[in-house]
Amino acid sequence: MTGTHLIEDVAAILREVADEAILPRFRTxxxxxxxxxxxxxxxxxxxxxxxxxxxxxLPGLRAGSRVVGEEACAAEPALLKTVGDGTVWVVDPVDGTANFAAGREPFAVMVALLQAGETVAAWILEPISGRLCVAEKGAGTAIDGRRLVADRAVPAPDALRGSVLTRYMPPDVGGAIDRRLCGLGAVTPAFYCAGAEYPSILTGDRHFALFWRSLPWDHAPGALIVAEAGGRVTRWDGSPYRPAVDGQGLLVARNPGVWDAAHAALLAPQP
Known part of the structure; x- marks a missing residue:
């Protein structure tokens, strides 16, 4: 368990960093x-x-912890293999950089706290709106301080709405997915910002998201936020998602029934 004080202390740091490093540079x-x-x-x-x-x-908040950030890993790729060692803050300093660089929203700051490779706490801050999503393993999800529980309704397959991000998929994989999209209600435009995609599955008009690339700074925070609200986040074959374990493909759904329906529509073997 992490505790209320740590949740609040990290949130304060995220707001400070957004005010100091991000917002003054937006559209400038x-x-x-x-x-x-x-x-x-x-x-x-x-x-x-x-x-x-x-x-x-961040390391000052938890003795013996260290940071593994997206930009540090870009400079030194071997760092990525250390996210499962000890107590680690996984950091996406600006999620949705292409949006930010173009002067548009959404973009976010995201942090996940991992212990021995398992995500135990997560934070997603949207600097413009100030919306803060947090989750603690075993203690639920909150958005702006209000506890959030996922809707349990399961629409029919032809009413399912979701994002299908094929950008990084091999052509044969993306092509197979594309041919099955007609079984869905709608494919919603991607936000190109995981920090917006994950909360929208809980609060918006989309029920699921399908990803191929699953780098920990992009997905560890949102995965815990969705899971602790009652959603389901797994690899395409249904196996657990663990940020410290290599793998490709994630299916994120508002609840287990939606996961089953989306998986059947997009990923299950066809006769």
């Missing part, structure tokens, strides 16, 4: 403030400064 970035660290993968001065500040401040 110069050309030299944006770089492409990999084809189609942007990083800005806000990402780097946010991660620097989080790396300096």
């Amino acid at each position: 970035l110069a050309q030299g403030d944006i770089e492409e660290k990999a084809p189609g993968d942007l990083v800005t001065v806000a990402d780097r400064e946010s991660e620097r500040l989080l790396t300096a401040r």
